[in-house]
Amino acid sequence: xxxxxxxxxxxxxxxxxxxxxxxxxxxxxxxxxxxxxxxxxxxxxxxxxxxxxxxxxxxxxxxxxxxxxxxxxxxxxxxxxxxxxxxxxxxxxxxxxxxxxxxxxxxxxxxxxxxxxxxxxxxxxxxxxxxxxxxxxxxxxxxxxxxxxxxxxxxxxxxxxxxxxxxxxxxxxxxxxxxxxxxxxxxxxxxxxxxxxxxxxxxxxxxxxxxxxxxxxxxxxxxxxxxxxxxxxxxxxxxxxxxxxxxxxxxxxxxxxxxxxxxxxxxxxxxxxxxxxxxxxxxxxxxxxxxxxxx
Amino acid sequence: xxxxxxxxxxxxxxxxxxxxxxxxxxxxxxxxxxxxxxxxxxxxxxxxxxxxxxxxxxxxxxxxxxxxxxxxxxxxxxxxxxxxxxxxxxxxxxxxxxxxxxxxxxxxxxxxxxxxxxxxxxxxxxxxxxxxxxxxxxxxxxxxxxxxxxxxxxxxxxxxxxxxxxxxxxxxxxxxxxxxxxxxxxxxxxxxxxxxxxxxxxxxxxxxxxxxxxxxxxxxxxxxxxxxxxxxxxxxxxxxxxxxxxxxxxxxxxxxxxxxxxxxxxxxxxxxxxxxxxxxxxxxxxxxxxxxxxxxxxxxxxxxxxxxxxxxxxxxxxxxxxxxxxxxxxxxxxxxxxxxxxxxxxxxxxxxxxxxxxxxxxxxxxxxxxxxxxxxxxxxxxxxxxxxxxxxxxxxxxxxxxxxxxxxxxxxxxxxxx
Numbered sequence: 001x002x003x004x005x006x007x008x009x010x011x012x013x014x015x016x017x018x019x020x021x022x023x024x025x026x027x028x029x030x031x032x033x034x035x036x037x038x039x040x041x042x043x044x045x046x047x048x049x050x051x052x053x054x055x056x057x058x059x060x061x062x063x064x065x066x067x068x069x070x071x072x073x074x075x076x077x078x079x080x081x082x083x084x085x086x087x088x089x090x091x092x093x094x095x096x097x098x099x100x101x102x103x104x105x106x107x108x109x110x111x112x113x114x115x116x117x118x119x120x121x122x123x124x125x126x127x128x129x130x131x132x133x134x135x136x137x138x139x140x141x142x143x144x145x146x147x148x149x150x151x152x153x154x155x156x157x158x159x160x161x162x163x164x165x166x167x168x169x170x171x172x173x174x175x176x177x178x179x180x181x182x183x184x185x186x187x188x189x190x191x192x193x194x195x196x197x198x199x200x201x202x203x204x205x206x207x208x209x210x211x212x213x214x215x216x217x218x219x220x221x222x223x224x225x226x227x228x229x230x231x232x233x234x235x236x237x238x239x240x241x242x243x244x245x246x247x248x249x250x251x252x253x254x255x256x257x258x259x260x261x262x263x264x265x266x267x268x269x270x271x272x273x274x275x276x277x278x279x280x281x282x283x284x285x286x287x288x289x290x291x292x293x294x295x
Numbered sequence: 296x297x298x299x300x301x302x303x304x305x306x307x308x309x310x311x312x313x314x315x316x317x318x319x320x321x322x323x324x325x326x327x328x329x330x331x332x333x334x335x336x337x338x339x340x341x342x343x344x345x346x347x348x349x350x351x352x353x354x355x356x357x358x359x360x361x362x363x364x365x366x367x368x369x370x371x372x373x374x375x376x377x378x379x380x381x382x383x384x385x386x387x388x389x390x391x392x393x394x395x396x397x398x399x400x401x402x403x404x405x406x407x408x409x410x411x412x413x414x415x416x417x418x419x420x421x422x423x424x425x426x427x428x429x430x431x432x433x434x435x436x437x438x439x440x441x442x443x444x445x446x447x448x449x450x451x452x453x454x455x456x457x458x459x460x461x462x463x464x465x466x467x468x469x470x471x472x473x474x475x476x477x478x479x480x481x482x483x484x485x486x487x488x489x490x491x492x493x494x495x496x497x498x499x500x501x502x503x504x505x506x507x508x509x510x511x512x513x514x515x516x517x518x519x520x521x522x523x524x525x526x527x528x529x530x531x532x533x534x535x536x537x538x539x540x541x542x543x544x545x546x547x548x549x550x551x552x553x554x555x556x557x558x559x560x561x562x563x564x565x566x567x568x569x570x571x572x573x574x575x576x577x578x579x580x581x582x583x584x585x586x587x588x589x590x591x592x593x594x595x596x597x598x599x600x601x602x603x604x605x606x607x608x609x610x611x612x613x614x615x616x617x618x619x620x621x622x623x624x625x626x627x628x629x630x631x632x633x634x635x636x637x638x639x640x641x642x643x644x645x646x647x648x649x650x651x652x653x654x655x656x657x658x659x660x661x662x663x664x665x666x667x668x669x670x671x672x673x674x675x676x677x678x679x680x681x682x683x684x685x686x687x688x689x690x691x692x693x694x695x696x697x698x699x700x701x702x703x704x705x706x707x708x709x710x711x712x713x
Contacts, residue, residue, distance in 0.1 A: 039371040042393060042408075064393070064407040067432065072449070075419040075426065080409035081392065120409045124424030148409055 045085055048295045052092055053116075057109055061088055062117045074125070074132070079118040079147035085295050087118060087147055087162065093290075094282055095166050102275050103268070111173055115141035120148040130198050134165030139173035142166065152290070155283050159232040163279075167231050171224035178267045184259045185219035187252050192218050206245040209252025226253075226260050231276050334402045338438050342368040342396070342404075347459040348375070349443070350468065352520050354452050354529050355416040355429030360502030361520025361529060363472055364412060365465050366456070368394060376412045379469050387469065388412060396435075403448060405432040430454075453529065471523045478549050479526055481692030481712070483570060489560040492535030496562065499692070506532070525552050526562075534560045549690045567687045568644045568651050571696060577626070578696065578710035580613040585708035592677040599673045600629070608632050613677075614713060615640065621661060625678055636663040638678050645684065650701060654682050 036046050045063075053059040063084035065076070079087070099108050113136070123132035123145045135143045146161050191208045193200075197216040205213045211233075215225040233241070242250050264270045323330060342349070348367030354360075365377040374394040379387045392410035397403050406413050416429030430447025433454055437444045443456040459468060485496040487506060495507040497514075502521075505514040518529045524544050531541040540560050543552035554560040564570075571578075582590050597610045608629035616626040616637070624637035639659030643652040655678060660668055668674050683706075685698040693712070700706035 037371065040393075041371060041373045041391070064395070065405075066407070067448075075417065075424060075428070077414045077417050077419070077431065078407050078409045084408070120414070121419050124419055 042081060045081065045088075045295050048292075049088060053088075056105070057096065057112055058114060059112060060115045061091075062115060063088070065119060066117070074123040075121075076123060076145070077120045077148075079120040083120070083147050083150045084118055086152055086291055087144070087150055089291055089295070090150075090152065090158070090162075090286070091116065091166065093286075094163055094279060095170075098275065098278055098282065102270055102278065107268075111139075111177060112170075113140060113142045113173065117141060117143045118147045119143060119145045122146040122149075128198060133161055134169055136169035136172050139176055142169045152286055152288075155286070156234070156237075158286075159283075164228045164232050167228035168224045171227045172220070174268060175220065175223060178263075180223055180263045181259055184223055184256060187255055188216075188219075188222060192216060192222070194218055202241075203244045206241050206253075207249040209245065209249045209256065211241055211253060222256070223260065226256050227264070227272070230257060230260070230272060231279055234280075328398075331398045331402065334435075335396045335398055338402050338404070338435055338443070339396045341438055341440060341443070342456075343370045344440070345458045347461055347463060347465070349456040349458055351376075352455045352457065352522075352527065353416065353429070354454060354518055354520070355427040356450060356452055357529065358503065358516050358518060359427065359429070360518050361527070362416075363468075363520060365459070365468060366413075374406065374410070376410055377465055377469075378412050379473070382415050383412070399432075400434050400448065402435045403432055404435060404445065407432075468523065472521055475523065475525065475545065476521045477692060477694050478545055478690040479521060479552060479692055481564075481690075481694050483564050483693045485562050485564050485691070487534075487560070487562055489534035489538075489540075489557070490536045494535075504528070525555075536560065545691070551691060562691070564689075564691050564693060567649060567689045567693070567696065570689075570693060571651065571687065572642050572644055575617045575619075577614045577616040577713040579713040580615075581695070581709040581711050582613075584697075586706050588706045589677075589680055589708040592673060592680050596627075596671070596673040596677050599671050600667075603671055604629075608634060612713065615710060624661075625655075625681055634663055634667075636667045637661045638664050638668070638674070640681060647686075649687050650684060651687055651698075652682075652684050653698075655679070 036043055036050070040046070049061045049063075053061045063079055063081070065078035067076075096108055096112070099112075124130075125132065132145055134145060137143075142165075144162055144165060149157075150162065151157050188209050191210075194217055197205075197213055200208075200210075200213050200216055202213060205211075205216050208216060210216045210222060210225070211229040212225050215222040215229075229241075230238070242253065245253055261272045264272050325333075345368075348365055351364040351366050353362045353364050362378065362380050362382070367375045369375075372393050372395065373391060375389060375391050377387065377389045379385060388411070390411035390413070392406060392408045392413070394404065394406050397405055399405075410431075414431055416427045417431050419426045428450065430450050430452060432448040433445035434448050435443060435445050441458045445454045445456070446452065447454060459465075463471075480499055480502065483499065485499050485504075487494040487496055497505045497507075503516060503518045506517055507514045515532065517532060519526045520529070522542070526543050528541045528543075531539040534540055534554075534557065536557065536559060538554075538557040538560060540554035540557050542555045543562055544555050545552055546561075550563065552562040580589070580593065582593055585593075593613060596613075600608060600610050609631075611628040611630040611633075614626045614628075615623060617623050618637070621637055621639065623640045623642050625640055626635060626637050628635050637660060639656040641652075641654040641656070643654070645652055684701050685707075686701050687696055687698060689696040695709060695711050697707055697709045
């Protein structure tokens with residue numbers, strides 16, 4: 001190396017070092033708000049969430065509302081602590097533990113969301129008059145609305161407002177990792193209506209081969225609605241939908257369900273029928289004594 | 296080559312010198328994040344170091360009535376909220392939840408789990424999606440040991456926290472507020488007097504004043520909240536005297552609210568005599584606050600009705616009422632069998648400003664009145680006691696009116712708006 005190159009090199013080193021002398025980083029300037037306070041009224045619940053969600057699944061179960069984490073477009077209120085405790089236990093029992101049993105514990109560790117955010121009120125859209133039940137953002141975060149109206153004695157209500165949402169959003173996460181066959185969307189091509197689905201009645205949607213009104217929004221929503229509804233709709237309600245669908249609609253529903261079942265089996269090793277039976281079995285165990293009073 | 300190297304080193308040195316020595320003078324001693332953290336800690340300890348908590352003067356929107364919520368913050372992160380208002384059917388109600396002071400748009404007080412009282416104002420129901428339109432997160436603008444001033448984070452509504460004195464229990468505070476509400480909030484039209492200028496105020500009973508402005512068709516909509524010593528408008532208003540007024544204190548006579556920042560500006564009501572002679576709202580006799588001249592025959596009437604009708608037509612209330620087809624009357628209503636009987640009275644304004652004459656028409660009763668009158672002797676005893684000349688005294692709200700005999704001030708009765 002020539003002398004002037006050595007000089008320039010040393011100079012460059014000095015240049016890099018000269019501006020960092022005053023930085024002197026110490027501890028973080030931000031207060032650590034995640035430490036558990038044994039005197040806190042939520043201490044036992046926070047600890048339970050840590051042991052049952054954060055440690056095993058690296059999942060932050062956020063029951064304290066963070067409006068930066070919600071949509072400021074909507075007028076929302078937080079979830080109550082009581083309902084949050086119930087929903088946390090129900091979610092574990094009816095969703096996480098089901099997948100752990102059906103596949104293995106690693107499955108949700110790998111594909112499960114990293115954040116579940118509870119919101120107390122429904123999210124009313126002033127433009128469409130519809131209610132948002134839940135959102136999923138990039139497979140990372142699931143937001144559940146209307147938690148303050150959770151009624152554990154009403155399985156249909158729980159399924160409609162919470163567990164269908166969870167399975168719906170989780171199915172999105174799964175197909176974002178492994179895409180479903182394109183032929184699925186060909187079955188109802190032309191019947192999807194992103195802006196007009198809410199004007200369909202349940203019966204009209206069924207006749208078009210959709211198991212819910214929202215299924216008619218677009219192909220991806222149709223796909224995940226099919227899975228969520230099949231897993232959580234009672235036999236009676238499922239058969240009602242098939243009756244309403246008529247021959248043509250029923251045929252479309254069966255064709256689409258078959259694609260869903262094959263995809264779940266082949267891509268994820270999950271038998272939809274067995275999972276449906278397992279969820280149904282667990283739902284029958286939910287009663288007033290289900291919840292741990294010490295949380 | 297050596298010249299080029301020298302030139303490069305020279306310019307580079309110049310750059311280093313300029314880049315590292317030109318530090319701008321900071322207005323603040325510490326970085327913003329550290330200042331924010333200090334503010335959060337200080338606010339948190341200020342909230343907690345009020346053993347009796349705070350009165351939250353809550354306005355959901357700039358056009359909504361003010362509500363007093365009592366809040367007590369614990370160092371454990373728990374908050375206790377209490378209220379007694381029409382949203383909880385006027386029953387004293389408490390609700391616990393948690394709170395945090397966070398760094399957001401500056402220091403923000405957030406009630407981030409549902410509280411049955413506080414979140415009543417922001418729950419998006421009735422109408423769906425909107426509700427009462429209130430906030431539950433508050434940007435803290437200023438704070439001291441006695442007062443914290445905040446803005447709703449989403450709506451920007453001004454909300455204050457006033458420290459509750461340590462010698463006052465929450466029951467004392469609620470009682471004070473209820474008593475003050477009875478004095479100042481009523482259905483009567485009010486007047487905002489400022490020097491020689493007078494403006495009409497409507498809406499006292501809804502806690503949202505509509506203040507008519509001279510030369511303007513549109514009134515100012517100004518909610519108010521009842522405080523322990525009077526009322527506070529949601530925002531200051533400018534008077535005809537070019538002063539700013541917001542806080543009004545009830546006068547010792549309880550007949551006007553005087554602006555604390557400008558004693559020549561006050562809120563007063565209409566004269567009591569034209570009010571009562573034109574009034575069509577029933578006013579019930581307050582037998583706990585009337586002289587024995589009236590209470591003795593009243594209790595005799597109550598007892599006789601009970602024994603005469605074996606509990607089937609007990610007196611529910613005694614009142615002075617007005618019906619367009621009958622005029623003023625002494626009225627009673629019975630329970631459990633509902634019957635209303637009327638006995639005619641004449642209310643006449645006297646020459647003196649606060650004086651009224653009451654007279655009666657003998658045998659001037661309605662059909663029910665006649666039936667009861669012939670069966671119950673003590674009706675006559677009570678009815679004939681009422682005529683006289685009385686001086687009237689009332690509070691600003693005119694929820695209560697006292698009739699004092701001008702010839703015998705120990706002879707008086709009190710009526711409360713029913």
